[in-house]
Amino acid sequence: MNIKILGSGCSNCKKLQQLAVETAKEMGIEADFEKVEDIQKIMGYGVMRTPALVINEKVKVFGRIPGKDEIKKYIEDEK
Amino acid sequence: MIKVFADFVVYTLIRLDPKTRLGESINFFVYDTIKIFLMLAVIIFIVSIIRSFFPPERTKKLLGEGKKRGIFGNILAALLGIVTPFCSCSAVPVFIGFVESGIPLGVTFSFLISSPMVNEIALVMLWGLFGWPIALLYIVTGVFIAIIAGIIIGKLKLEKYVEEYVYTIKMGDVLIEKPTWKRRAIDAKDYVIEILKKIWIYVVIGIGIGAVMHGWVPAGFLTKYAGRDNPFAVIVAVLLGIPLYSNAAGVIPIVKELTRAGMAMGTALAFMMAVTALSLPEMIILRKVLKPRLLAIFIGIMAVTIIFIGYMFNIIL
Numbered sequence: 001m002n003i004k005i006l007g008s009g010c011s012n013c014k015k016l017q018q019l020a021v022e023t024a025k026e027m028g029i030e031a032d033f034e035k036v037e038d039i040q041k042i043m044g045y046g047v048m049r050t051p052a053l054v055i056n057e058k059v060k061v062f063g064r065i066p067g068k069d070e071i072k073k074y075i076e077d078e079k
Numbered sequence: 080m081i082k083v084f085a086d087f088v089v090y091t092l093i094r095l096d097p098k099t100r101l102g103e104s105i106n107f108f109v110y111d112t113i114k115i116f117l118m119l120a121v122i123i124f125i126v127s128i129i130r131s132f133f134p135p136e137r138t139k140k141l142l143g144e145g146k147k148r149g150i151f152g153n154i155l156a157a158l159l160g161i162v163t164p165f166c167s168c169s170a171v172p173v174f175i176g177f178v179e180s181g182i183p184l185g186v187t188f189s190f191l192i193s194s195p196m197v198n199e200i201a202l203v204m205l206w207g208l209f210g211w212p213i214a215l216l217y218i219v220t221g222v223f224i225a226i227i228a229g230i231i232i233g234k235l236k237l238e239k240y241v242e243e244y245v246y247t248i249k250m251g252d253v254l255i256e257k258p259t260w261k262r263r264a265i266d267a268k269d270y271v272i273e274i275l276k277k278i279w280i281y282v283v284i285g286i287g288i289g290a291v292m293h294g295w296v297p298a299g300f301l302t303k304y305a306g307r308d309n310p311f312a313v314i315v316a317v318l319l320g321i322p323l324y325s326n327a328a329g330v331i332p333i334v335k336e337l338t339r340a341g342m343a344m345g346t347a348l349a350f351m352m353a354v355t356a357l358s359l360p361e362m363i364i365l366r367k368v369l370k371p372r373l374l375a376i377f378i379g380i381m382a383v384t385i386i387f388i389g390y391m392f393n394i395i396l
Contacts, residue, residue: 039172043172043179043250044248044249044250044251046136046250047251048139049134049169050169050172059253064266064269
């Protein structure tokens with residue numbers, strides 16, 4: 001599973017990254033984490049508001065920090 | 080009711096004399112702080128709910144669709160700027176997103192100007208401290224400035240002064256999720272907490288300084304310098320307001336006392352607009368997408384428009 005966090009290094013992006021890593025760990029999921037900071041790439045996903053969570057190239061949520069339960073659901077969907 | 084509470088706390092509990100300057104100032108501080116925080120919580124919550132219906136992605140679609148060109152594009156963009164949530168950290172992606180989808184530069188600017196200037200914090204502070212007519216006047220004027228400045232920028236054909244890389248970006252499509260009411264309410268609550276955390280200190284300091292001025296600076300003290308008879312007051316106020324980095328929360332309580340001390344209302348409004356619409360950090364962020372020349376033209380047009388509005392209100396108010 002590939003999980004990307006989109007955001008230009010703001011504090012919200014770091015928070016989302018941390019939440020996603022923790023959630024995957026708790027679920028026992030092996031995932032490659034990637035931080036995307038390049039504005040061109042971020043916009044390539046159609047995202048104008050960061051942070052955004054992308055799992056297997058699908059934008060799951062953007063413009064806010066989802067809770068762990070929500071992240072869990074997204075990971076479950078892509079398993 | 081808040082007044083009764085403030086009187087009780089200051090005059091009964093702390094036993095200050097209402098006739099002294101200290102008593103009056105502290106009472107003023109307690110009253111205004113409680114009132115403003117209550118208003119902030121309620122109004123930011125309501126505004127957040129309204130805004131959940133207008134994410135930037137949707138606004139982009141609305142502005143890009145059909146033949147909303149010319150002045151109508153600017154008017155629509157300025158109005159959507161009021162209801163579209165948008166923090167200065169998203170200024171760059173929103174700018175690129177708008178330009179990429181073919182929205183004219185002038186229309187994009189109308190949005191970028193109205194969105195930060197006409198915001199819920201300024202609305203609450205003005206409503207709470209100056210009353211709703213001034214709050215309404217500020218909103219209408221903010222939208223008007225956004226329309227005018229956007230039209231001028233559009234007419235000047237400044238597209239070549241946007242950084243080249245902006246035009247090379249191809250934007251993907253994203254599905255706009257339709258939030259449930261529960262989601263809207265949770266997001267609105269979170270947003271209220273986030274904003275209060277960020278601005279409470281400005282509110283307290285702003286009202287604190289205002290309270291001290293209320294007790295010690297006599298009414299009419301500034302009339303000679305900042306009243307409507309000084310022809311340079313508006314210009315000086317706007318030029319001071321541009322580099323001054325603060326938010327509406329901290330500035331408006333102080334400006335209120337400045338008007339009580341004799342600053343003309345048009346001068347005060349112009350000052351507040353310069354502070355909220357043109358902040359240094361925002362300019363640094365915009366520099367990532369605008370070449371220095373366009374940035375300078377933008378600041379110049381805004382400054383002139385705001386000064387003009389200041390003089391106009393000094394004449395009619």
